[in-house]
Amino acid sequence: MAHLLHIDSSLFSEASVSKEIARTFRQTWAAEHPGGLVTYRDLGAEPVPALTEAALFAAQTPEAERSPEQAAALRAREELVNEVLEADAYLLAVPMYNWGVAGTFKVWLDQILLVGTTAGGEVPPLSGRPATVVLSYGGGYFPGSPREGWDFVQPYLETVLGKAMGLDVTFVTAQLTLAERNPAMADLIPQSKELRAQAHEQAEVSARSLAARFAAA
Template sequence: MPTLLHIDTSVSPLETSASRAVTATFRKEWEAQHPNGTVIYRDLAADPVPHLEGLAVAAGFTAPDQHTPELRAAFALRDTLASELEQADAVLIAAPMYNFTIPSTLKAWLDHVIIMGRTAGAEQTTVSGTPTVVVASRGGGYGPGTPRESFEFVTNFLGKALGDGLGLDVEFVVPELTMARSNPAMADLVDAADASMAKAHEEAAAKAKALAARFAA
């Protein structure tokens, strides 16, 4: 049975988090198709990984058979996180926009799993082609033609880091204007926000169903 790696990053709970709500829709549909499958779940807000430190970096550039006990210990978390990614048949990532970019917890995870010569830096990495759906929620509108288009550093960055860097096959689901109901200045955008969220749920469910079908027994 297939394995899904599911990563949430929002600091908000499910009840108030757009990204968590949409990843939950994806996962519900995925599990409906594969009730006996495996889900590796990491909530990086509740259980963040530490920032990458010097020894862990050095270990990534040292052959495993040359690791000292100190390098081996420093590399253990990187190896665990990379192994989870390598085990995954599909990846689901929540990436809400915080101050125009991704949560720092997600950046820390990326710093650990991007290992040159293994998951990255080669024509064919150990995770090349793994289908990946990123739920990139944002409180305002940052799409093409909007006044803040140039402030969008979530899909731009993750498209490069996940796609070009790790070789994953990346698709985005983008619920926008998520702050419309809590920000009086955005009151006239509530209908558009609701429509964007409804579309995001529909896309998430459809992508989950389509991906699950690829791994049908």
């Protein structure tokens, strides 16, 4: 059975669209791939520590010469890296905050990106492993919208996950998620609901496709 690593990064415990859509993926995945192992991290509820100088240089320091700070930092980093290495597939839920990825998710990426271990090289170590990335945007950034070109989330993740890590990335996107909470966006509520419904459908399709991929392996 396949091992799925699921990472949520929203700051919200309840009113999170990215978590909501990721749950749809998980429910479909569980139905289509029963018995599969899932490792879950909620970075909003339990943020991982920021990458420090001690963690960065600990691996380059002989074990006997590491300070207690270096040893602790390296253990924390190795735990996160090992979760990535042990997984066969990834579900990453990432909201846009201030035109970029959630800070909690960026910190996690800083910890798990290791050249030669999880990224880099002509053929990255994780090359070909599937990743479904759920993106949620409070506003609209699609072609023709007033803020077209302001999306620095998907292009960034295409580079980091797709190019640097070599993952086979599928994006599931919901935009205009703030329409029902922002009076200035009230006229966009019907479009917002439609886009969210489409994202749930895409999540289901992605989960079924992933389950079929492992069933055929």
